Amino acid sequence: MANVQRIGILTGGGDVPGLNVAIKAVVGRAADHGIEVVGLRRGWASVMGIDPDDPSTAAAFTVTLDREAVRRIDRSGGTMLHSSRTNPVAVKAGDVPAFVRAADRAARDDGKVDCTAHAIRVLNHLGLDALIPIGGEDTLSFAERLSREGFPAVAIPKTMDNDVLGTDYCIGFSTTITRAVEMITNFRTALGSHERIGIIELFGRHSGGTSLYAAYLAAVDRAIIPEVPFDMERLAGFLAADRQGNPSHYSMVTISEGAVPEGGDITEGGEADAFGHRKLGGIGLAVSQEIKRITGTNVMFQQLGYVIRSGAPDTLDRMVATAYGTLALDELVQGHTGRLVALQGGSYTSIPLDTVAGGQRKIDVAELYDAEQYRPRVRDMLGKPMFLS
Secondary structure (H helix, E strand, C coil): CCCCCEEEEEECCCCCCCHHHHHHHHHHHHHHCCCEEEEECCCCHHHHHCCCCCHHHHHHHEEEECCCCCCCHHHCCCCCCCCCCCCCCCECHHHCCCCCCHHHCEECCCCCEECHHHHHHHHHHCCCCEEEEEECHHHHHHHHHHHHCCCCEEEEEECCCCCECCCCCCECHHHHHHHHHHHHHHHHHHHHHHCCEEEEEECCCCCCHHHHHHHHHHCCCEEECCCCCECHHHHHHHHHHHHHHCCCCCEEEEEECCCCECCCCCCEECCCCCCCCCEECCHHHHHHHHHHHHHCCCEEEEEECHHHHCCCCCHHHHHHHHHHHHHHHHHHHCCCCCEEEEEECCEEEEEEHHHHHHCECCCCHHHHEECCCCEECCCCCCCCCCCCC
16 A cells, blocks of 8 residues: 555646546545545646745645535536646746746757656645646646656546547547537438538547547438548538438538548648647538538538537546546555556556557547448447447
């Protein structure tokens, strides 16, 4: 048994339903072991915003979490600890707080500054014995860096795209897909009434999970995913034929925001964030304009963005978030650090945290997608995991 008396917990990256449930589970399990929990506000921005020599900064970025503090947080979505996309490994030189000591700054070849040493100094200053970060690939990548540097951590995966390597499930996936399917199903009434072609853009930078599974479960005609570049003329032909063959004279396609037309580039804009990602979005509108031009049929475009990742979690996300939070705390108590809690083959487990360094988990096109017809296709259901991925 490890001597863990005081731990930190934070959430980073995009919010998803179930984060508050996981936080509550960690706090409840910690209370059973007499462990104090400190919530770090705004993800990794917390360790960059705290000056160990100025107590007021710690007050702004931390909150004591006990059973009473988290008693009702599971009733709503989002994260009561707030979030950010701060990356202490790659801070713009002009954004490094003046109080970060020279000894805690490491210059990078790209002109940015690695402030990992400062982050560890802050965590030690707060008296934390270990950390439970909750996030996707980007947030977890810095957790893995801290672990390599010797600071104990057990991480929890969350992402609406369900694309963290090593686990069959990430918090937020079920609720997101449930909401998407409901909204797509409702969208049919407008499309049918006006006999249009419907284009639905969904989140998904590298993985087409949201587009694929929403289309699969809502029986959408076609689905475009980042893993397979698409031909605009072929897609237009499919959608025109689908509309013609539908008694209600409409057709639909889901498309991931990271989808790329053959010979084209990903649609993104703005300045890159701390993890090197520029903001995606716009491919759905571009496709809509082209489909209308090619087919001569009016199009309805719907971007299902933040609304599908908002609100309270469904029962599955509550179950997994509760289990992940409980397991993460148990792993710390057992002295098992440098771990990522996970679901594999239907069972809860933990895996090495450095698994996340392998990149994102993507759609198994050969097993789950018809790249010629642009639609979901499960080749063989026997032996597939519950979430097919």
